[in-house]
Amino acid sequence: MAIRVYEYGCGLGQIEGLEMALDKMRRRIDFWNRLVEIDNDVRARMDELLFAGERETELSSLRERLRTLLRSGSNVRSREAGGDVDKKSTAADELRSAIRAQLNDVKRVRKENAARHRGRLRQLDSERKCRIAEVQATAGLYWANRDEIRRKYEVARVRAMQQGRRLRPQPWNETGRIKVQFQRGLPVPKAFLQNGRLQIDPVPESAFQSPRFERRRLTRTRIRIRVNANEDRSPVWLTVPAVMHRPLPPGGSIRGVSFVRERIGLGFRHRVLFTVSELAFPDSSKPDKAVGVDLGWRLTTDGLRVAYWAGADGKRGELVLPTSDLTEFKRVGNLQATIVAAHEQARALVTAFRTRHAVPDELQDLMHEAEGSSAPGALLHLFEEWKTHRFAGDRYVFTKLRAWHKQYVHLWTWQANLRDQLLRRRRELYRRFAASLAERYGKIFVNDIPLRSLAVKPPETERIIPIQRQHRFIAAISILHRILQNACEKRGALLKRLKCEHATISCHLCGAVDAWNPRTSLNHRCSKCGRSWDQDYNAAMHALKTGMTLAAGVRA
Numbered sequence: 068m069a070i071r072v073y074e075y076g077c078g079l080g081q082i083e084g085l086e087m088a089l090d091k092m093r094r095r096i097d098f099w100n101r102l103v104e105i106d107n108d109v110r111a112r113m114d115e116l117l118f119a120g121e122r123e124t125e126l127s128s129l130r131e132r133l134r135t136l137l138r139s140g141s142n143v144r145s146r147e148a149g150g151d152v153d154k155k156s157t158a159a160d161e162l163r164s165a166i167r168a169q170l171n172d173v174k175r176v177r178k179e180n181a182a183r184h185r186g187r188l189r190q191l192d193s194e195r196k197c198r199i200a201e202v203q204a205t206a207g208l209y210w211a212n213r214d215e216i217r218r219k220y221e222v223a224r225v226r227a228m229q230q231g232r233r234l235r236p237q238p239w240n241e242t243g244r245i246k247v248q249f250q251r252g253l254p255v256p257k258a259f260l261q262n263g264r265l266q267i268d269p270v271p272e273s274a275f276q277s278p279r280f281e282r283r284r285l286t287r288t289r290i291r292i293r294v295n296a297n298e299d300r301s302p303v304w305l306t307v308p309a310v311m312h313r314p315l316p317p318g319g320s321i322r323g324v325s326f327v328r329e330r331i332g333l334g335f336r337h338r339v340l341f342t343v344s345e346l347a348f349p350d351s352s353k354p355d356k357a358v359g360v361d362l363g364w365r366l367t368t369d370g371l372r373v374a375y376w377a378g379a380d381g382k383r384g385e386l387v388l389p390t391s392d393l394t395e396f397k398r399v400g401n402l403q404a405t406i407v408a409a410h411e412q413a414r415a416l417v418t419a420f421r422t423r424h425a426v427p428d429e430l431q432d433l434m435h436e437a438e439g440s441s442a443p444g445a446l447l448h449l450f451e452e453w454k455t456h457r458f459a460g461d462r463y464v465f466t467k468l469r470a471w472h473k474q475y476v477h478l479w480t481w482q483a484n485l486r487d488q489l490l491r492r493r494r495e496l497y498r499r500f501a502a503s504l505a506e507r508y509g510k511i512f513v514n515d516i517p518l519r520s521l522a523v524k525p526p527e528t529e530r531i532i533p534i535q536r537q538h539r540f541i542a543a544i545s546i547l548h549r550i551l552q553n554a555c556e557k558r559g560a561l562l563k564r565l566k567c568e569h570a571t572i573s574c575h576l577c578g579a580v581d582a583w584n585p586r587t588s589l590n591h592r593c594s595k596c597g598r599s600w601d602q603d604y605n606a607a608m609h610a611l612k613t614g615m616t617l618a619a620g621v622r623a
């Protein structure tokens with residue numbers, strides 16, 4: 068059995084029952100926040116019992132030093148990074164080993180404390196479970212939604228404990244998801260009939276075969292999802308107009324349906340996701356064909372190279388984000404820079420005004436906040452209040468603020484839409500690449516890269532990102548890796564991450580390790596065998612060779 072997700076965008080027309088859906092989304096967040104509150108309270112009391120004294124203080128200061136060091140610049144394997152990376156990584160390694168030693172100490176003492184207070188700890192944990200049960204009973208959520216949050220909490224809780232941090236509450240921003248679930252599965256054909264939890268208006272079979280321009284019209288449908296019940300227990304529906312651009316698999320079984328609401332710019336986007344279990348696809352038609360893939364970003368004359376592959380059949384190729392897309396991504400960055408600059412200017416204006424004029428009481432706190440906050444939210448808030456509290460002498464600065472507001476809304480919407488468009492285009496490109504590799508090859512070997520450090524989103528604190536770092540976010544290698552993984556699962560191909568020693572610098576043809584700086588040139592001529600190669604191709608060949616050796620070893 069394979070579990071697959073089918074995603075449909077919200078089409079034209081009104082969503083009915085959205086208010087109710089929003090109410091449930093808010094309840095999900097409330098529920099989460101109450102779980103977080105209970106968890107943090109209990110954790111704090113447990114920590115008092117377990118606390119290992121000075122050792123812990125020392126450990127957190129070591130961790131802080133490492134964080135500061137890593138934050139002082141790019142620390143990931145970037146092909147574009149400068150030369151001081153090595154020096155920094157030595158210092159980081161030293162800190163890491165100090166942390167490990169200290170951590171072992173802390174763990175030992177904590178274990179002793181845990182043994183000493185075992186009874187009290189058990190009591191605290193059962194208190195936690197009781198309080199959760201109480202909160203759960205009054206959450207006002209269907210079990211599918213409740214269980215989803217509960218599961219998310221259990222996972223997050225364990226991870227937070229391992230990482231020594233606390234869970235964080237979530238703000239309500241009118242986004243989220245709601246879910247219905249079919250524990251034993253709902254056969255796809257039944258979703259098109261009367262059903263208590265899910266109903267889809269039938270889409271004619273012929274619609275999916277019709278030409279592209281007609282398909283969009285013919286595959287319009289309405290999806291009804293139960294969000295609540297009336298007094299007589301009849302369902303209250305959320306009705307979503309949707310475009311079913313590809314059919315649900317007739318033999319599949321629906322496990323769950325989610326309605327998702329996200330913020331795009333100043334508006335919202337709605338999607339419906341079906342989780343469907345199907346009989347697994349047969350194994351890839353070429354189970355023995357292998358390919359090596361090197362993931363990583365590099366600027367070339369054609370654009371941003373994000374992957375290079377080399378097959379055992381002698382074929383090879385690269386995946387490149389075209390220059391035109393890079394330009395667009397940079398435009399997103401420029402828009403952001405403009406937004407930031409305009410905001411700073413407006414802030415300065417408000418400060419200058421306040422030092423010379425008296426301000427009504429109603430606005431004073433908001434103004435103070437707006438001046439101190441680097442996020443535009445506070446200034447937006449001030450502007451909204453100011454509109455209803457105009458006063459003598461504010462004309463000039465208010466007009467300026469209004470102009471800022473107008474420009475901000477315009478730029479922000481533009482930027483958000485552009486980014487959304489670009490991200491979708493990139494996903495499509497990655498998806499096609501992954502599909503074609505997984506169809507052609509049954510074994511895909513990927514150079515091991517630290518995916519976790521290849522963060523997808525820039526940290527919130529950095530509002531303008533230097534161009535080299537931008538490339539890392541634009542390439543989004545971890546997303547490419549995940550898409551590749553999905554494609555392989557779907558087609559029964561094997562995906563394996565491998566550690567290859569000296570993958571960038573040793574010659575895949577003769578094994579010689581030359582002393583050369585791979586950052587200075589893309590191509591390298593091997594000093595031993597005299598042949599030259601593109602270093603990403605070289606890395607892909609290493610992955611292929613290592614993978615094939617490993618596979619042969621397993622078989623023997």
Ligand SMILES: [Zn+2]
Pocket residue numbers: 574575576577578579593594595596597598
């Ligand atoms: Zn060589």
